[in-house]
Amino acid sequence: MLPPLIRSVRKAHQAEVTTLKNQLLKSHGRPPWYGENGRPIGEAFVVGIAGGSASGKTHVARQIVQNLGSIPTVIILSQDSFYKKHTPEELELAFQNLYDFDHPDSVDVPLFAACLADLKAWQQSNIPIYSFTEHQRLDETKYLYGASIIITEGILALHDQKLRDLYDLKIFVQCDSDIMLARRIKRDVAERGRSVEGVLDQYLRFVKPSFDNFVSPSAKYADIIVPGSNNNVAIELISTHIRRELTNRAREFRCKITNAIKPNPSTPDPSHIAVEQLPNLHIIPQTPQLKGIYTTLRDKTSERQEFIFNVDRLATYLIEKALEFVPAGHETVTTPVGVEYNGRSIDTEICGVTILRSGGPLEKGMRRVLRDPAVGSLLIQSDVKSGEAILLHSMLPTSIRERCRAEVTWVFLLDAQIVTSASGIMAVRVLLDHGVQEDHIIFVTILAAPRGVHVLNRLFPKIKIVSGSADPNLTPIWIPGDGDDEAREVLCIEPGMGHIGDRYYL
Amino acid sequence: MSHSQMVASQTSPAALPPSVFTLPPTAQLEALYTIIRDKETSRGDFLFYSDRIIRLLVEEGLNHLPVVSKVVETPTGATYEGVGFEGKICGVSILRAGEAMEVGLREVCRSVRIGKILIQRDEETAQPKLFYSKFPPDIASRYVLLLDPMLATGGSAMKAVEVLMEHGVPEERIIFINLISAPEGLKAFCNRFPRLRVITGWIDKGLNEKAYIIPGLGDFGERRYCV
Numbered sequence A: 001m002l003p004p005l006i007r008s009v010r011k012a013h014q015a016e017v018t019t020l021k022n023q024l025l026k027s028h029g030r031p032p033w034y035g036e037n038g039r040p041i042g043e044a045f046v047v048g049i050a051g052g053s054a055s056g057k058t059h060v061a062r063q064i065v066q067n068l069g070s071i072p073t074v075i076i077l078s079q080d081s082f083y084k085k086h087t088p089e090e091l092e093l094a095f096q097n098l099y100d101f102d103h104p105d106s107v108d109v110p111l112f113a114a115c116l117a118d119l120k121a122w123q124q125s126n127i128p129i130y131s132f133t134e135h136q137r138l139d140e141t142k143y144l145y146g147a148s149i150i151i152t153e154g155i156l157a158l159h160d161q162k163l164r165d166l167y168d169l170k171i172f173v174q175c176d177s178d179i180m181l182a183r184r185i186k187r188d189v190a191e192r193g194r195s196v197e198g199v200l201d202q203y204l205r206f207v208k209p210s211f212d213n214f215v216s217p218s219a220k221y222a223d224i225i226v227p228g229s230n231n232n233v234a235i236e237l238i239s240t241h242i243r244r245e246l247t248n249r250a251r252e253f254r255c256k257i258t259n260a261i262k263p264n265p266s267t268p269d270p271s272h273i274a275v276e277q278l279p280n281l282h283i284i285p286q287t288p289q290l291k292g293i294y295t296t297l298r299d300k301t302s303e304r305q306e307f308i309f310n311v312d313r314l315a316t317y318l319i320e321k322a323l324e325f326v327p328a329g330h331e332t333v334t335t336p337v338g339v340e341y342n343g344r345s346i347d348t349e350i351c352g353v354t355i356l357r358s359g360g361p362l363e364k365g366m367r368r369v370l371r372d373p374a375v376g377s378l379l380i381q382s383d384v385k386s387g388e389a390i391l392l393h394s395m396l397p398t399s400i401r402e403r404c405r406a407e408v409t410w411v412f413l414l415d416a417q418i419v420t421s422a423s424g425i426m427a428v429r430v431l432l433d434h435g436v437q438e439d440h441i442i443f444v445t446i447l448a449a450p451r452g453v454h455v456l457n458r459l460f461p462k463i464k465i466v467s468g469s470a471d472p473n474l475t476p477i478w479i480p481g482d483g484d485d486e487a488r489e490v491l492c493i494e495p496g497m498g499h500i501g502d503r504y505y506l
Numbered sequence B: 001m002s003h004s005q006m007v008a009s010q011t012s013p014a015a016l017p018p019s020v021f022t023l024p025p026t027a028q029l030e031a032l033y034t035i036i037r038d039k040e041t042s043r044g045d046f047l048f049y050s051d052r053i054i055r056l057l058v059e060e061g062l063n064h065l066p067v068v069s070k071v072v073e074t075p076t077g078a079t080y081e082g083v084g085f086e087g088k089i090c091g092v093s094i095l096r097a098g099e100a101m102e103v104g105l106r107e108v109c110r111s112v113r114i115g116k117i118l119i120q121r122d123e124e125t126a127q128p129k130l131f132y133s134k135f136p137p138d139i140a141s142r143y144v145l146l147l148d149p150m151l152a153t154g155g156s157a158m159k160a161v162e163v164l165m166e167h168g169v170p171e172e173r174i175i176f177i178n179l180i181s182a183p184e185g186l187k188a189f190c191n192r193f194p195r196l197r198v199i200t201g202w203i204d205k206g207l208n209e210k211a212y213i214i215p216g217l218g219d220f221g222e223r224r225y226c227v
Helices: A002-019 A057-068 A087-093 A111-120 A177-191 A196-221 A232-261 A288-298 A304-323 A360-369 A422-433 A448-459 A500-505 B027-037 B042-063 B098-107 B155-166 B182-192 B220-226
Strands: A024-026 A045-051 A072-077 A127-129 A136-144 A149-153 A170-174 A224-227 A281-283 A327-333 A340-345 A350-356 A375-382 A389-395 A411-415 A441-444 A463-465 A473-479 A488-494 B020-022 B067-073 B078-083 B088-095 B113-121 B127-132 B142-147 B174-181 B197-203
Touching: A045 A057, A045 A111, A045 A232, A057 A072, A057 A149, A057 A170, A057 A232, A072 A111, A111 A127, A127 A177, A136 B182, A149 A224, A170 A196, A170 A232, A177 A196, A196 A422, A224 A304, A281 A327, A281 A448, A288 A304, A288 B042, A288 B067, A288 B078, A304 A463, A304 A500, A304 B042, A304 B098, A327 B027, A340 B027, A350 A360, A350 A422, A360 A375, A360 A411, A360 A500, A360 B042, A375 A422, A389 A422, A411 A422, A411 A500, A422 A448, A448 A463, A500 B042, B027 B042, B027 B078, B027 B197, B042 B098, B042 B142, B042 B174, B042 B220, B088 B098, B088 B155, B098 B113, B098 B142, B098 B220, B127 B155, B142 B155, B155 B174, B155 B182, B182 B197
Parallel strands: A045 A149, A045 A170, A072 A149, A170 A224, A281 A463, A350 A375, A350 A411, A411 A441, A441 A463, B020 B197, B088 B113, B088 B142, B142 B174, B174 B197
Antiparallel strands: A024 A072, A127 A136, A327 A340, A375 A389, A473 A488, B067 B078, B113 B127
């Protein structure tokens, strides 16, 4: 018997999978997908499901997701999204129901394979959106990122070699032709407002020939043939297989991580790293005012308003300092006095990404210094049991979502403290997955523990870290259990300033 | 910031008075000045980017105030040897352009008191004349951050300092904060008040025949409030 909370979560999850395609489905956060060197380990698990029209492919995909239970992140990718962009002539045929949507030529396979390859390699993808009412690919795209399982479904999912090469598991749904036709008539009449005659006409002209010529023969590539109805046993077997594959991968992954954490006698104890040994840590000049601000922030008797005011003030100053690392161009302007002036220009795209919740206090400074900046966020928490970072939510600026823009944008990564840097590493990994250049990332923080910075430095040597202060000590403290949370040990910066997020928000 | 490090686009008079301090001339700072100098810049951008410079100037100005050592206990129970601010401060803006610097000042100094002073040219004598002033009653016991964005000939700034000193504020407790200055005005001002510290964001080439700063940025108050 599951405790009530978990059960309600599972219910919600089940409701979700019956409705969504081309969406990231998640039942809990995403654990690290990268190794001790900060680079991704392995690839996402890709399942291809083919079968005739109305054979029950989507049903099989959804049943698999449901059967997997607590799998972190899944995307069901539909072949329908990848219909080609039509010429005016094709469009006319489409509206007369004379365009062959069942022929392999109707699908943009190179794009389909490219999107799938990106997702498999843990990268983002912006998949096309196809409108059935307009019979056309729309200009906007759908951004997808971060699934550990990708299920691709479509009548021709197994037809093309390029796609087949990407699958870890190939499924063909075998269904009786009569049943498929009956289902199709029912669905198209009820859901798509078509006439029975029209459906039959299309079936005989396109659907049936395509099935016989392309779809049915592709069954030979399948690892498993699943019946189109009463297929619980088959789905159970498939789910068990996927689960085992994922468990094996996770085990391999854990081994690598554990080996990395084991103390290495040849390297110095990271707890005694001096700030001078960290080339990428830029501590801003310690002016009298800055020392005064830090004294106020560290003082546990400081009032809330005083604390908030000084965090905002400090954040503004830190962002100003961080901006000094962004290159400026040259520009000549004319002043109102009519004189030419040879100056500099800031024409680089800069956006912010906040690590929630504690990065939030730095946002105000970001907005004071940059004009209407896009500021995305990543909610990263540490897993109570393993202490591992878990990505719970990501909302990134459009300049990062699109790979070509991500490659030129600069990102200010905001977090109040760098302690172990576990969440920082995850955040940087997300940015790198999207194509952001490592030397375009500037990590802005109020307080840095040299040990955490050392780890970040070692993994990502080109990232700059701008901080107002570095505190020498990391002290383990015991947090007693509270309701659903179990008691656990966390590392805490000393002397520090307590929990910055709590002091700023609560 | 030592004066020898100034970039080429900034005028560096051979004998810049020791009481003058400038901001580190980074490419970012120069880009900010480029935006506010450009006559095509919109009022919104002018406001936003001049505020950025003003905050940096105020931060720099405050560093000239004395601090005392202070030991505090952090929420983790550790002790921290820091510093506390000593002495009360207030801002005094020279109307009307100086008012534009108040937002930036209050973003750095929480709820700071602000006095006002209106000085205009007396058309009969062609000399700057005090028209209005309103200060906190205890101004004589405070450090004063005097705010005026443009220092051209220095006439009104010198008049303002005179008024402050008449109210009992010692010269060395006044810090003049200014965005752009002309070398002529700067020199005259510092010769007159050698113990008063001047924080200026940029030292321009000089003045034209109409006493406008060159290259300058036009009329600061006009661009900030009216255009």
